[in-house]
Amino acid sequence: MGIRNKLDISAYFVVGPENTKGRPVAPIIRDAVDAGFTCVQIRSKTASARQLIELTGQASxxxxxxxxxxxxxxxxxxxxxxxxxxxxxxxxxxxxxVGQTDIPVDVCREYLGPDAVVGLSARTHELFEYIKNADVSLIDYFGAGPVHETTTKPDSGLDVDGKRITRSIEEITTLSRLSSIPVVVGGGVKLADIPSLARTGVAGFFVVSAISEADDPGHEAANLVKTWNSHKR
Structure with missing residues (x-):
């Protein structure tokens, strides 16, 4: 059975070299995985392709x-x-x-094959309509947010008018109910947000700086997982 059939996005860590306060990325990934994180995404807008390949190899x-x-x-x-x-x-x-403005999911699926995991972030201002109407046969989960304004992705949540949209607990609960595939939610998420997020019905949460910028990443990651598991409905 491939990992696509066992996909677990309950505790999802997004990280790149610009998020770690100058520390190596690999040990922080190890700390998160040891603590029970189930999904790791390598994301960087500053690293070169070669650096990203090397970082992906280190993470693997x-x-x-x-x-x-x-x-x-x-x-x-x-x-x-x-x-x-x-x-x-x-x-x-x-x-x-990928996001909706990135490489189309059908191209990703064609090149990566049927066993690969393909996740998609829908545009903030279209999220509800997209989740209701999109062909989800090619994708495995939706990423949604932000829950709060976040410095790790400054354009997160921008509407077509340039207004910033954040997602309330009520909206996240609705997203979870509308979507026919799992939803993972993040964007500025901290430990205090986890209990209410866990009760919305989403499949998981994603974090960046809550772990990557923590003084003790492993401790913070373990607290996040423990809190999620104890409140998940």
């Missing part, structure tokens, strides 16, 4: 050393070229996460 190696390669999903944000090059080098990378 770290996950393998924890013995969780068959249950922790490793994705790359936006960069189909990086995923394909990493695979060509023998790196175990499980798929890609």
């Amino acid at each position: 190696e770290v996950i393998a050393k924890t013995g969780k390669s068959d249950i922790v999903t490793l994705l790359v944000n936006d960069r189909l070229d990086v995923v394909l090059a990493a695979k060509k080098q023998g790196i175990k990378v499980d798929g890609i996460h």
Whole structure:
């Protein structure tokens, strides 16, 4: 059984070199996976393709050393070229996460094949309509947010008018109910948000700085997972 059939996005960590206060990325990924995070996404708008391939390889190696390669999903944000090059080098990378303005999901699916994981962030101002009307046969989950304004992705939640939209607990609950595929929610999420998010019915939460900028990433990651599991409805 491929990882696509066992996809677990309950605790989802997004990270790149610009998010770690200058610390190496790989040990922080190890801390998150050891703490129970089930999905890791490599995302960077500043790293070169070669740096991203190397980082993906490091992440894959770290996950393998924890013995969780068959249950922790490793994705790359936006960069189909990086995923394909990493695979060509023998790196175990499980798929890609894209936005609606990135490479189309049908192209990702064509190049990565039926066993790859493909996640999609829908545009903020179209999210409800998109979730109700989209053909989801090619994608495995929706990413939604932000819950709060976030500095790790400054354009997150921008409407067509440039207004920033954040998602209330009521809206997130509605998203979960409307979507025929799992929804993972994030954007500025901190530990205090987890209990209410866990009760919305979404499949999981995603975080960046709550772990990557923490003084003790492993401790923070463990608290997030424990809190999610204790409040999940």
